[in-house]
Amino acid sequence: MEKQLFEQEIERLLAKEQVKKEEPMSRHTTFRVGGPAEYYVTPAIAQIPQIVILCKEYEIPLTIIGNGSNLLVADNGLRGVVLEIGKAASGIKLVDGEDLVVQAGTLLSETANFAAKNGLAGMEFAAGIPGTIGGAVMMNAGAYGGEMKDILSGVRVLTLDGEVRVRPAEELELSYRHSRMMEEQEIVLEARINLTQDSSAAIRVRMDELRQKRVEKQPLEYPSAGSTFKRPEGHFAGKLIEDAGLRGFRVGDAQVSEKHCGFVINRGNATAAQIIELMQRVQERVLEMSGVVLEPEVRLLGF
Secondary structure, eight states, rough: OHHHHHHHHHHHOOGGEEEEEEEEESSSTTTTTOOEEEEEEEOOOGHHHHHHHHHHHHTTOOESSSSTTTTTOOTOOEEEEEEOOOOOGGGGEEEEOOOOOOOOESBBBHHHHHHTTTTTSSSSGGGTSBBBHHHHHHHOEEEEEEEEEEEEEEEEEOOOOOOOOEEEEEEEEEEEEEEEHHHHHOEEEEEEEEEEEHHHHHHHHHHHHHHHHHHHHHHHTTEEEOOOOOOOOTTTTHHHHHHOOOOTTTEEEEEEEESSSSSEEEEESHHHHHHHHHHHHHHHHHHHHHHOOOOOOOOEOOO
């Protein structure tokens, strides 16, 4: 009965196309694996607080995702609500000449291109990261020497109690793949990004150079979740994995990339179970060979 009431409420809040039942998560992760979400919802920014409050009221498990680029979802899927902060929760505004106010579901690539078009530099490092602004802020995403903390001036967040708060960047405790929001399970709704003026042509040249580096060094032709492990202090995860003799190592269709050992790839029909087993065996071997503990950078859901 409680579940029926919850379904009625969620269907009252959202349009029919915004709610899917038993939706395969393999359709929503860049790894292309993962079992079904009991409820998969795609709200606009203004609808998110209502859904969070509703899940709390009915004690329904709630999982927040972006565009699934840093996730490994278990083959059994996820119970409760998976709330995607994606296309329906996207948008960019240029304010005060050098600042962008960006909704959390906006892709990093879209934001970087918007910035370049408007002659604003600083987002080049993020142009090739296949994530959303919300996810990037949450984990302080970075690449090629740049991080979100370098350009972020503040965020609007939602607490799990349904309260919206505005936090300046200095309160966010941003460090390597970490933020205060991760610790307190707050949901990023919007970010304000401060950039610097430059010519669009010069910005495009830098973006193209970084894009070429990615194509040359990363296994972009296969499904993956990007860098599988965090960078251990004083080391590079890919180098440790290669030195442990694991280049190309496979469990079923899950494989350590031969192109870049820091990536685990799905060669076509990998399961989440195969990927997690591969990750564990890599961790064991690297620890045995080098004494270094590799921590997953990929977010594990349902395990």
